[in-house]
Amino acid sequence: xxxxxxxxxxxxxxxxxxxxxxxxxxxxxxxxxxxxxxxxxxxxxxxxxxxxxxxxxxxxxxxxxxxxxxxxxxxxxxxxxxxxxxxxxxxxxxxxxxxxxxxxxxxxxxxx
Amino acid sequence: xxxxxxxxxxxxxxxxxxxxxxxxxxxxxxxxxxxxxxxxxxxxxxxxxxxxxxxxxxxxxxxxxxxxxxxxxxxxxxxxxxxxxxxxxxxxxxxxxxxxxxxxxxxxxxxxxx
Numbered sequence: 296x297x298x299x300x301x302x303x304x305x306x307x308x309x310x311x312x313x314x315x316x317x318x319x320x321x322x323x324x325x326x327x328x329x330x331x332x333x334x335x336x337x338x339x340x341x342x343x344x345x346x347x348x349x350x351x352x353x354x355x356x357x358x359x360x361x362x363x364x365x366x367x368x369x370x371x372x373x374x375x376x377x378x379x380x381x382x383x384x385x386x387x388x389x390x391x392x393x394x395x396x397x398x399x400x401x402x403x404x405x406x407x
Numbered sequence: 408x409x410x411x412x413x414x415x416x417x418x419x420x421x422x423x424x425x426x427x428x429x430x431x432x433x434x435x436x437x438x439x440x441x442x443x444x445x446x447x448x449x450x451x452x453x454x455x456x457x458x459x460x461x462x463x464x465x466x467x468x469x470x471x472x473x474x475x476x477x478x479x480x481x482x483x484x485x486x487x488x489x490x491x492x493x494x495x496x497x498x499x500x501x502x503x504x505x506x507x508x509x510x511x512x513x514x515x516x517x518x519x520x521x
Contacts, residue, residue: 304447327506338411338497338512339450346507385449389506394440394465397449 297322297388301398309406314373316401318360318386321367328369329387329395330360339385345369356380381405409434411513413498418518420485420492428483428516430498436511438504439481443467444495444515453496456481457504485518493520 302317320326327346331339343354350362360371369386386398411432420426432439438457442450452465456475470489475481481500485492496516501508 329509331512336495336515336517338413338514339499340512341509344507344509394452394455395450395510397451399447399449 297326297396299386299388299396299398301384301386301401303401304399305402305404307404307406308376310378311375314358314371314376314380314403316371316384316386316403318369318371318398319367320369320386320388322388325364327389328360328362329389330354330358330369330371331385331387333383333385333400335382342371342384376403376405378405378407411498411500411511413496413513413516415516416514418516420518420520422520423487425484425486426518428485428496428498428518430481430483430513432479432481432498432500432511432513434500434511435478436500436502437478438501438508439475440499440501440510441465441471441473441481441483442497442499444497450497453483455504492518494518 298321300319329344330342333339342358343352345352345362353359358373383400383402385400387395414429440455441453444450451467454473456462472484498513499510501510
């Protein structure tokens with residue numbers, strides 16, 4: 296069964312610094328990969344998704360992620376953090392239809 | 408505006424009571440899902456439905472029930488058999504039951520058992 300590992304339950308950055316949130320997956324077949332963001336007491340919003348087209352995927356709010364099959368990774372980056380980026384971020388994977396399997400989430404803290 | 412609505416936003420239940428959480432979508436999506444979110448555990452799938460009058464158990468279906476009588480509605484009942492129901496519940500929908508389809512989420516219902 297597929298699984299997702301998000302390294303670091305909390306990541307702290309300063310405003311203007313690079314954001315890097317890590318995601319590794321396990322899958323026996325080519326996966327579909329997603330990053331979602333969740334603001335406090337709200338639902339999840341899609342940031343970006345990989346569906347076997349370009350390996351570098353651009354999403355909303357200047358986020359992007361790169362699919363690296365050799366490393367089974369799909370890390371999320373943003374060149375310059377804003378205060379409004381403070382939220383919880385979830386990586387998720389599917390195989391075929393199958394259900395979305397979520398990582399445990401990484402809370403991003405942005406300091407002035 | 409198209410989207411998913413969940414009600415109520417906050418729900419309090421006494422032990423031994425059944426409660427029903429509402430989920431409605433006007434996106435004309437065929438597939439709908441219910442997830443449970445607990446701190447530090449991500450989201451876990453409770454039930455999903457591919458089409459009207461059809462639904463399947465997810466990973467943690469025990470103590471929950473659903474119905475899908477209309478395309479736009481997928482209510483979740485938390486029964487007294489659910490031993491630890493306090494959690495944040497999220498409903499989602501997608502065009503089809505396909506791995507590439509984006510799931511769109513509602514704002515969630517926070518259930519607290521007193």
